[in-house]
Amino acid sequence: FQQLNPDNSAYNVFGALRLEGNLNIELLEKVFTEIVSRHESLRTTFTTNSEGLPIQVISPSQTFKISIIDLKDIPNERELEKLATTEAQVPFDLTKPLLRITLLKLEETDYALLIKMHHIISDRWSLGIFVREMKLLYEAFLNKQNSGGKPLFELPIQYADWAVWQQQYLQGKVLQVQTDYWKKQLKNLPVLKLPTDRPRPAIATYKGVKQPFELSKTLSDALKTLSLKEEITLFTLLLTVFKVLLYKYTNQNDIVVGTDIANRNRVETEGLIGFLINTLVLRSDLFGNPTFSELLSQVRKVTFEAYEHQDLSFDKLVDILKPERNLSEMVPLFQAKFDLQLAQVEPVELSNLTVSPLDFDNGTVKFELRFNLLETDTGLTGLVEYNTDIFDSNTITRMVEHYRNLLEKIVANPQQRLSELQLLTESEQHQLLEEWNKTKVDYPLLCIHELFEAQVEKTPNAIAVVFEDQRLTYRELNAKANQLAYHLRSLGVKPEVLVGICI
Numbered sequence: 001f002q003q004l005n006p007d008n009s010a011y012n013v014f015g016a017l018r019l020e021g022n023l024n025i026e027l028l029e030k031v032f033t034e035i036v037s038r039h040e041s042l043r044t045t046f047t048t049n050s051e052g053l054p055i056q057v058i059s060p061s062q063t064f065k066i067s068i069i070d071l072k073d074i075p076n077e078r079e080l081e082k083l084a085t086t087e088a089q090v091p092f093d094l095t096k097p098l099l100r101i102t103l104l105k106l107e108e109t110d111y112a113l114l115i116k117m118h119h120i121i122s123d124r125w126s127l128g129i130f131v132r133e134m135k136l137l138y139e140a141f142l143n144k145q146n147s148g149g150k151p152l153f154e155l156p157i158q159y160a161d162w163a164v165w166q167q168q169y170l171q172g173k174v175l176q177v178q179t180d181y182w183k184k185q186l187k188n189l190p191v192l193k194l195p196t197d198r199p200r201p202a203i204a205t206y207k208g209v210k211q212p213f214e215l216s217k218t219l220s221d222a223l224k225t226l227s228l229k230e231e232i233t234l235f236t237l238l239l240t241v242f243k244v245l246l247y248k249y250t251n252q253n254d255i256v257v258g259t260d261i262a263n264r265n266r267v268e269t270e271g272l273i274g275f276l277i278n279t280l281v282l283r284s285d286l287f288g289n290p291t292f293s294e295l296l297s298q299v300r301k302v303t304f305e306a307y308e309h310q311d312l313s314f315d316k317l318v319d320i321l322k323p324e325r326n327l328s329e330m331v332p333l334f335q336a337k338f339d340l341q342l343a344q345v346e347p348v349e350l351s352n353l354t355v356s357p358l359d360f361d362n363g364t365v366k367f368e369l370r371f372n373l374l375e376t377d378t379g380l381t382g383l384v385e386y387n388t389d390i391f392d393s394n395t396i397t398r399m400v401e402h403y404r405n406l407l408e409k410i411v412a413n414p415q416q417r418l419s420e421l422q423l424l425t426e427s428e429q430h431q432l433l434e435e436w437n438k439t440k441v442d443y444p445l446l447c448i449h450e451l452f453e454a455q456v457e458k459t460p461n462a463i464a465v466v467f468e469d470q471r472l473t474y475r476e477l478n479a480k481a482n483q484l485a486y487h488l489r490s491l492g493v494k495p496e497v498l499v500g501i502c503i
Contacts, residue, residue: 002120007091010206010366011119014088015127016358019111023353024142025103029066031137032101035130037061038152041121041159041274046094056160059097067102080104081360084114088362092118112358121159123277124341125262130273135348142351159274170311178312179320181305186281186321190254192246192335194369196390200328208365210383211393213400215407220379222411230293230414232300234375235340240299241410242338242371243284244292245403248423253287258334258367261310262342279314280306281333292414292421330368330387337370371403401425453478 001011036042043059071079083104092098098121104112115130122130136151157165170178215223227237243255263278264270284299312320323332348355370385384396402423409421424432444451452474460475472480493499 002092002094002118005206006093008206008364009089009091009362010364012088012090012092012362012364013117013119013122013124013127014360014362015115015131016084016360017113017115017348018356018358019113019350019353020356021109021353023109023111025066025068027138027141028103029064030141031134032066033061033064034137035133036064036099038133038155039159039273041126041272042099042117043097044121044159045096045098046120056163058160064101067100068105069102070105072105072107080106080112084112084358084360085362087114088116088360089364094118094120120275122273123262123275125264125277126273126275129271131348135350138350153271155271156268157272159272159276162269162272162274162276166311166313170316174311178309181309182281182312182317183321185283185302185305186256186317186333189256189281189283189323189333190252192256193250193252194246194335195249197392197395198390201389203327204330204387205389206330206364206366206387207389208385208387209363209393210361210365210385211396211400213382213384213404215380215382215404217379219404219407219411220375223380223407226411226414230296232296236300236303237296238340238373238380238407239282239303239338240284240292240296241403241406242336243286243299244295244406244410244418244421245399245423246336247286247418248402248406248421249399253285254283255286256281256283256334256336258282258331258337260337260339261307263310265310278310280310281314281317282306286418289417289419291417292410295418296414330366335368337367339370339372341372341374 040058045057046054047057049055087102098118100116102114140151223237224234227234246255258279258281261278261280263276269276282302284302318332365385365387368387373380373382386396405425406421456474456478461473463471464474464477465472
């Protein structure tokens with residue numbers, strides 16, 4: 001992807017923290033030096049060998065220096081946001097270091113820490129590891145502890161070890177079983193035809209925004225209760241409702257959705273920073289107007305089977321299936337994505353510092369449409385990431401409301417058939433059935449030809465009808481109509497006599 005789109009920042013993993021208090025910058029550099037030394041992936045760059053194949057190049061450990069920008073003379077929040085956004089949008093060169101850390105000095109005791117990695121060396125789980133180790137090491141160094149013992153254990157493997165293990169494992173019968181399953185499951189994949197506000201551009205630009213939403217604590221708790229009752233995971237329940245939403249929007253029975261899986265099913269990978277995440281393609285058949293509970297069982301089966309065959313990486317799957325590629329597509333195989341985040345980034349607490357997250361958007365997305373939910377103490381929250389080339393904000397807001405409405409209806413009665421599940425909210429139903437149906441008006445009791453003659457009297461020279469390069473005014477059309485009427489009467493046409501018309 002990066003070779004095809006070298007100026008694109010869609011796969012930049014970006015985070016920012018506000019640090020208020022007595023920050024020890026020298027200590028912070030020591031922390032990052034230790035983290036980069038621990039994880040080879042953070043010292044990894046990518047190049048191609050003589051045969052044009054990509055290879056990892058791991059640099060030796062060295063002292064990590066933070067780039068510091070002094071903004072004390074311009075303590076402006078807008079300037080801070082501008083600088084952070086600009087930094088998030090700067091693309092990486094894969095042959096050069098893929099971790100950048102910038103410290104913006106706003107005041108003597110006020111800083112903004114910007115952390116950016118390329119997705120090729122990191123994922124969301126990795127970001128959580130990075131933040132946790134930063135917190136533990138900062139406290140340890142501040143208290144003069146030795147990082148060689150507590151608080152951090154020695155990593156049993158490195159990312160390159162995992163990559164080699166994966167290649168060795170995916171051979172012979174294992175590879176054949178995985179390949180056979182996905183070939184059968186994803187044969188003749190349909191294209192999801194979502195109604196968009198604009199046609200897709202000929203070449204995808206990856207422009208996009210993230211729109212937040214929340215589900216109430218009451219609804220969130222009801223969804224958890226239903227998932228326990230149906231003996232399925234909360235993810236499976238939320239995914240199934242998302243598929244119903246897409247079915248309602250497209251009227252397609254064959255619904256395909258992508259989703260991420262942590263792919264850390266070995267204890268050795270739990271504390272490893274690297275790109276271990278994999279994308280699964282989940283396909284469901286909504287034909288025959290099943291009940292929601294019946295569809296739920298089907299999605300559970302498909303999801304479980306996908307987990308059993310999760311070791312085949314998405315890029316390998318694309319290579320095997322060889323789908324017809326289109327430059328207007330953002331990713332192959334699917335158009336919509338759904339995730340429920342389980343790997344949460346811990347809140348950072350550092351001695352003598354008040355730490356708070358900063359939310360900056362680099363204005364890019366990786367998918368046309370992605371619902372990304374997160375479970376919190378106050379209920380489920382979500383981000384809808386969408387491509388602004390094809391969707392407007394109002395459309396996404398309406399889509400979220402429809403998703404919320406489906407969730408509420410399903411919680412109330414999961415035995416409803418798909419055709420019975422109402423997509424529209426109460427206000428939309430009122431608008432459709434009441435407001436837009438207020439058609440009662442005062443209307444003259446005249447026949448249609450009398451109404452037309454009245455319009456002729458009112459605007460005789462206005463254009464009444466156009467066909468290619470011919471135009472007739474109301475006066476001309478009326479004259480021709482009368483001429484034809486007299487002709488028909490002369491042929492014996494009277495009331496109730498049928499006349500054939502050729503148009």
